[in-house]
Amino acid sequence: EKGGFEHFMLKEIYEQPKSIHDTMRGRLLPEEGIIKMAGIWDHMEKFRNAKRIIIVACGTSWHAGLVGEYLIEEFARIPVEVEYASEFRYRNPIINKDDIVIAISQSGETADTLAALKLAKANGAFIYGICNVVGSSIARLTDAGSFTHAGPEIGVASTKAFTSQLTILTLIALKLGKHNGNLSNEKFMSLCYELESLPTKVEKALKTDALVQEISEVYKDAKNALYLGRGYNFPTALEGALKLKEISYIHAEGYPAAEMKHGPIALIDENMPVIVIAPKKGHYDKVVSNVQEIKARKGQIIAVVTEGDEQVKNIADHVIEIPDCSEEFSPILASIPLQLLSYHIAVMLDRNVDQPRNLAKSVTVE
Numbered sequence: 402e403k404g405g406f407e408h409f410m411l412k413e414i415y416e417q418p419k420s421i422h423d424t425m426r427g428r429l430l431p432e433e434g435i436i437k438m439a440g441i442w443d444h445m446e447k448f449r450n451a452k453r454i455i456i457v458a459c460g461t462s463w464h465a466g467l468v469g470e471y472l473i474e475e476f477a478r479i480p481v482e483v484e485y486a487s488e489f490r491y492r493n494p495i496i497n498k499d500d501i502v503i504a505i506s507q508s509g510e511t512a513d514t515l516a517a518l519k520l521a522k523a524n525g526a527f528i529y530g531i532c533n534v535v536g537s538s539i540a541r542l543t544d545a546g547s548f549t550h551a552g553p554e555i556g557v558a559s560t561k562a563f564t565s566q567l568t569i570l571t572l573i574a575l576k577l578g579k580h581n582g583n584l585s586n587e588k589f590m591s592l593c594y595e596l597e598s599l600p601t602k603v604e605k606a607l608k609t610d611a612l613v614q615e616i617s618e619v620y621k622d623a624k625n626a627l628y629l630g631r632g633y634n635f636p637t638a639l640e641g642a643l644k645l646k647e648i649s650y651i652h653a654e655g656y657p658a659a660e661m662k663h664g665p666i667a668l669i670d671e672n673m674p675v676i677v678i679a680p681k682k683g684h685y686d687k688v689v690s691n692v693q694e695i696k697a698r699k700g701q702i703i704a705v706v707t708e709g710d711e712q713v714k715n716i717a718d719h720v721i722e723i724p725d726c727s728e729e730f731s732p733i734l735a736s737i738p739l740q741l742l743s744y745h746i747a748v749m750l751d752r753n754v755d756q757p758r759n760l761a762k763s764v765t766v767e
């Protein structure tokens with residue numbers, strides 16, 4: 402059932418060209434100039450009048466939510482807040498009738514996320530679910546929603562569910578932006594066509610596997626690691642660090658690259674691997690200067706860059722190339738080598754990759 406792969410996690414990493422395609426199937430219709438999503442379309446008035454969207458989630462799904470914030474604010478210009486479900490539910494949050502609360506959950510069973518939604522519902526908010534498991538508790542509770550259709554995810558470390566969450570959030574943001582007039586038809590169409598080519602690009606990103614395995618060999622005995630990114634790839638950094646922590650048990654932290662100078666830069670020495678997500682778009686020049694600052698302090702730099710990159714390549718110890726894409730889609734492509742990095746290190750350390758210690762696939766305890 403692992404399809405010839407040694408672990409479910411690796412199988413699921415490799416399934417991503419297909420799972421992302423499945424998330425878009427029947428929804429992304431560029432030839433017709435539309436994105437079809439009944440959950441959004443049937444409630445367009447609600448979305449159009451929403452003063453605010455609050456995203457609640459835990460773990461990897463919360464990281465997807467952070468990317469969702471950037472996407473929805475960028476394309477649809479609706480204010481978004483992203484909250485850990487566990488914090489939201491216990492802090493007497495302000496919830497208004499014209500708020501939309503979106504829960505993101507692979508399993509649809511996470512206790513804190515479910516409780517956060519119940520609270521939002523009780524306060525009159527419209528509640529929307531982004532779940533992978535059809536028929537799950539969150540899917541049943543919500544007023545509307547969209548399934549990610551990534552297929553069953555068995556490995557405790559979330560991989561394909563995450564990239565499908567990012568895909569669905571992109572579709573939602575584009576659809577909202579198109580219908581509330583914030584996104585020109587031209588931009589909408591070009592992003593739709595680019596989205597259509599994403600599975601092929603993910604396929605290419607998977608080709609970094611052998612190189613990532615070599616890099617893993619070099620850093621497998623590290624005691625700590627730092628992951629840095631800016632903009633859309635700040636959440637990618639958080640997610641990369643979480644993957645390494647949960648399956649290899651190596652302490653890792655994700656940080657917005659610009660925050661380095663406010664403290665974490667003191668950690669950098671020749672023993673600190675620093676994984677920098679530095680695709681050509683967005684704040685590339687700023688990331689390049691962050692990379693220089695790390696090198697000046699002798700940090701070991703592993704950079705995820707756009708193919709053909711020269712600038713970062715000249716400074717970094719290792720570069721992993723991903724295909725060129727719009728900034729908004731780069732977390733999907735950049736996450737692939739980061740998943741592989743944590744996977745290979747965990748295998749080399751002989752960890753229980755699919756069932757890491759102390760963790761369960763769905764966290765139904767509060």
Ligand code: M6R
Pocket residue numbers: 459460461462505506507508509510511514557558559560643647760762763764
């Ligand atoms: O099923 P959910 O998406 O609600 O799960 C949330 C987290 O428990 C989950 O993403 C967890 O962080 C993963 N093990 C991360 O790989």
